[in-house]
Amino acid sequence: xxxxDSPKEYGEYVKKKAPNSPILKDCFNAFWVGGxxxxxxxxxxxxxKYKGLDETSCSTVVxxxxxxxxxxxxxxxxxxxxxxxxxxxxxxxITGFANSIVSPAMEYKSEGYVMGVGAKMFTVAGPVLVYGxxxxxxxxxxxxxxx
Amino acid sequence: MDYFQxxxxxTMLNCFIVGGxxxxxxxxxIDKTKLTPARILVVxxxxxxxxxxxxxxxxxxxxxxxxxTVPLTGFGANLAKGAIEGVxxxxxxxxxxxxxxxxxxxxxxxxxFGYIASLVAKPKIKKQ
Numbered sequence: 001x002x003x004x005d006s007p008k009e010y011g012e013y014v015k016k017k018a019p020n021s022p023i024l025k026d027c028f029n030a031f032w033v034g035g036x037x038x039x040x041x042x043x044x045x046x047x048x049k050y051k052g053l054d055e056t057s058c059s060t061v062v063x064x065x066x067x068x069x070x071x072x073x074x075x076x077x078x079x080x081x082x083x084x085x086x087x088x089x090x091x092x093x094i095t096g097f098a099n100s101i102v103s104p105a106m107e108y109k110s111e112g113y114v115m116g117v118g119a120k121m122f123t124v125a126g127p128v129l130v131y132g133x134x135x136x137x138x139x140x141x142x143x144x145x146x147x
Numbered sequence: 148m149d150y151f152q153x154x155x156x157x158t159m160l161n162c163f164i165v166g167g168x169x170x171x172x173x174x175x176x177i178d179k180t181k182l183t184p185a186r187i188l189v190v191x192x193x194x195x196x197x198x199x200x201x202x203x204x205x206x207x208x209x210x211x212x213x214x215x216t217v218p219l220t221g222f223g224a225n226l227a228k229g230a231i232e233g234v235x236x237x238x239x240x241x242x243x244x245x246x247x248x249x250x251x252x253x254x255x256x257x258x259x260f261g262y263i264a265s266l267v268a269k270p271k272i273k274k275q
Contacts, residue, residue: 033170038211038214071257088187091177128192132196
């Protein structure tokens with residue numbers, strides 16, 4: 001094998017050796033799993049509506065149910081397998097948010113219940129809440145200025 | 148039986164397609180940009196809050212139902228919607244109260260169930 005002497009050559013070498021992720025297959029799996037999760041949510045939504053709840057409550061019930069389901073599947077180590085197969089298909093729906101809370105919490109249990117479970121729970125969910133809530137406050141302040 | 152008749156299959160189809168496409172965008176970001184999942188979730192929730200604040204996301208929800216609300220952009224949009232409603236009711240105070248209030252159910256459920264699950268479940272020991 002020829003020695004590598006320039007960064008460019010090295011870049012090409014890495015590119016050649018790195019596993020070529022089959023993006024089409026990934027996208028296809030992400031598409032149908034993601035769509036399916038949303039459809040499960042929609043079925044729950046219609047069920048709540050059928051039971052006579054208003055739309056805001058229906059959405060909340062959908063979120064809570066999907067979160068509970070995702071956390072249950074994470075706890076029995078099934079969610080990881082779905083995640084490996086579906087990639088963003090299970091990450092982007094609220095199930096991914098739920099999984100991002102429970103999996104570090106389980107993993108760091110050995111570090112104790114306060115600094116292990118309690119703190120590590122928010123390694124991924126923390127940033128999401130920080131940016132989500134901050135953005136919503138900014139939206140609210142702007143709305144306040146224009147009203 | 149009545150329940151099955153109450154299902155709007157057109158919304159279901161839109162839900163599947165829109166929900167799927169939002170996930171595909173995420174998948175492309177993962178494969179092409181090497182963004183970590185945490186960053187992608189942050190981008191999604193922020194984008195959702197911006198689109199929700201501008202009032203654009205509402206149309207997607209009308210079109211696709213849970214296809215728009217279940218992905219994390221919907222979580223962001225819900226936060227923003229809550230903040231705007233809060234402002235309408237309570238002025239500036241509502242900007243701080245409304246957003247979290249609207250999403251409180253999801254956040255509390257995730258924290259509570261997550262905590263319970265981590266108490267009960269044992270992480271799988273990784274086999275080499």
